Amino acid sequence: MVFLPWRRRRAGNRAQLSGGGNLEMDLTIPSHFLCPISLDLMKDPVTLSTGITYDRENIDKWIESGNDNCPVTNSALTSFDQIPNHSIRRMIQDWCVENRSHGFERIPTPRIPVTPREVSEICSKIMSATLRGDQSKSMELVLKIKNWARENDRNKRCIAENGTGFVLSASFEAFASVSIEEHEGLLGEILSALTWMFPLGIEGQSKLGSAQSLRCMAWFLKGEDLSARQNAVLALKQLLSLDQKHVIGFTEIEGVDEALVKMVKDPICPTDTKASLMVIYYMITPSTVSEKLASRFAGLGLVSIVLEILACAERSICEKALGVLDGICGCKEGIEEARNHALTMPVLVKKILRVSGVATEFSVSILWKLCKNDDGGGGDQAVEVLQMGGFQKLLLVLQVGCGDRTKEKATELLKLLNQYRDRLECFDSTMDFKYLKRSW
Structure with a gap:
């Protein structure tokens, strides 16, 4: 005892x-x-x-x-x-x-964890109901799976590890192909379950990445239901990271750029902001259509939105926002928008060696794009970088170590900035930018 x-x-x-x-x-x-x-x-x-x-x-x-x-x-x-x-x-x-x-309370009788056999059985029933086009039965079975998952993490792992992701992806594609509006409730429930089932396997990714499924997720993303928009962007974040063909298929859908900008501008929660920024980043990462997409996002005012986020963002959001800004500055419209914004140079210089290695690399890359004189501009930006103490920070970047590509850009920037050093007295590198007015 x-x-x-x-x-x-x-x-x-x-x-x-x-x-x-x-x-x-x-x-x-x-x-x-x-x-x-x-x-x-x-x-x-x-x-x-x-x-x-x-x-x-x-x-x-x-x-x-x-x-x-x-x-x-x-x-x-x-x-x-x-x-x-x-x-x-x-x-x-x-x-x-x-x-x-x-002071002891009676311990409640625990629920018996779900077994792989039970998961396989319910997956078979979902497939049968999907083939019959039985929306009511499919909804009942999907809700049962979600109830199992809510009981404990063990159930959730068992469900995800026994083929449920593929089955639900196939069901999602099948009902979306018939009518999104008619099956909106069922499709929304399936999508909310799929958000925690990644990776789905090659077959599951193929089903969820099909043209019909992507159109359905875009439909939810453009809707007014906050929960549906949240589930759509979380699923897209994971799906688009897996295969470039899914990215290309998604970017061809009209109106998704406006919907994503809205998600970033009017965030539901930090998780959704990160997911939205990642989806945009995948869309504008160098590809055959990235410059055109970057130009579209610049035209939607994303540069200003991202800069305002960067002014007070925590590390994870900051890295993603800088990645997006770097991508947008891959087009001339993006460069012009960034050069004309009062927050650009103060924010970028401030983020160097202040957030993380990734943030530093993105910041240096953006400054390099903005200060280059290939388009006849960049001089004013170079002077502003000097005023903000950017020269000293770039020297530190070379000293603390960085990737080869970042080192090359930092070296080029230092050579460019050196041309303007004798024309002004550099300001203190600790200078803050709280005096700048924000649009919110």
């Missing part, structure tokens, strides 16, 4: 128990109620092939960490099957009820 002093727990606080006076009461907890790993009361006791009982959550973590032995006996596990120990669980529940006056 294990003897531990227990105190009453209310709303996360602990109050001392008193027995007749001020003496603290000792509460005896049967040792076989405690998980051998955490030494806490078991909520979902399961027994392994070695005969030792553990709390399911703790033994799951043990096995997922790569261990194939029993923590207590150190014996090799002949099977990873976990048999629910209902007897111990009922004894623990009864004990908790008996000691309710000591």
